[in-house]
Amino acid sequence: MLRRLLRPALTQSVSTALRWLAAGGLVLVFFGIRVSLFPEQQGLPFLFFFPAIILSAVVFDRGSGIFATLLSAVLAVYFFFPPHGSFAVLDRSALVSIALFTVTGLFVALVTEALHLAYQNVEKLREQAEEARRHAEEVAHERDLLLAELEHRVKNDLARISATISLQAMESSPETVAALDAVNERVRVLARVHDRLGRPDGTHPMEIDVCDYLRDLVTDLRTNLTNLTPIALALAGESHLLSISRAGAVGLVLNELVTNAVKHAFPGDRSGTVTLRFSREGDEYLLAVSDDGVGMAQSPPEEVPEEFRRRAGMGRRLMRALAAQLDGNIVTGPTGPGGGVTQTLRFPVQARAG
Structure with missing residues (x-):
């Protein structure tokens, strides 16, 4: 499941605008979870945004994690820092928290997208290697079939030559018979080489x-x-x-x-x-x-x-x-x-x- 989620072909046909829109939807989902679980608690305003940032960077990439970080910071400032419903943050410590969250979120988004891109490249190389292996196996199989056919034809041809020589020797003088027998023996030597070409496992060394x-x-x-x-x-x-x-x-x-x-x-x-x-x-x-x-x-x-x-x-x-x-x-x-x-x-x- 995770591999399918991380596959480069999953979202490569989706435009950048739709990716960012989907990342924004993830942020709103986790924002809704935060509000529904802790409606009155104002602590930990950024915790629930990190899963949305990481998922956006992994699934959608192309800056989606950065967009999710910035949107999360805006929602946190507007809803979780006093005065609520305003972007006028008066507490300096809150400003430091917001700045720290933004920097951390951007770092996480950039690293996650970089790792995802590296994974995509590795996955492409793996698929190319697998395709090359399959192609090599097909070529080797075709070669073995051709060698088997060649071996069969050569052995048949050698057998025909030997039989022809034997028939010719039956109607020849003793001197010619001796010469033809010598030739026939040489043909058998070559036939022995081709007997060794085929192995029980189907390979041809x-x-x-x-x-x-x-x-x-x-x-x-x-x-x-x-x-x-x-x-x-x-x-x-x-x-x-x-x-x-x-x-x-x-x-x-x-x-x-x-x-x-x-x-x-x-x-x-x-x-x-x-x-x-x-x-x-x-x-x-x-x-x-x-x-x-x-x-x-x-x-x-x-x-x-x-x-x-x-x-x-x-x-x-x-x-x-x-x-x-x-x-x-x-x-x-x-x-x-x-x-x-x-x-x-x-x-x-x-x-x-x-």
């Missing part, structure tokens, strides 16, 4: 936990690459947040490294383990893929089939491009004295601006 994302990729790779081979995949990852674009690049690099290790490090159905590790070292992230396979130089270059060299070269070019996108690089070296290969992607924690 701009960053994802790279450990959870890589764990899903490793699960897919186990199914698609090592399901029929005696090769184990092991993941040791730290939880770090990466942007969608950076996580996608990391996933594609991981896919290439693991695919190369599974296909080329264990010839002749040889068993082994491919170990993946994602961690942070200082200002860099590190993705390492290690195998305990045959090593780097088991066959002379002239004995390596041309088709294999061509595919390996294309894979290396793709990985270099992805590493450059991350402002990083890939280093290849032996896993240990017993053989094997370790390939390590390093890239900075802070992405380059622009």
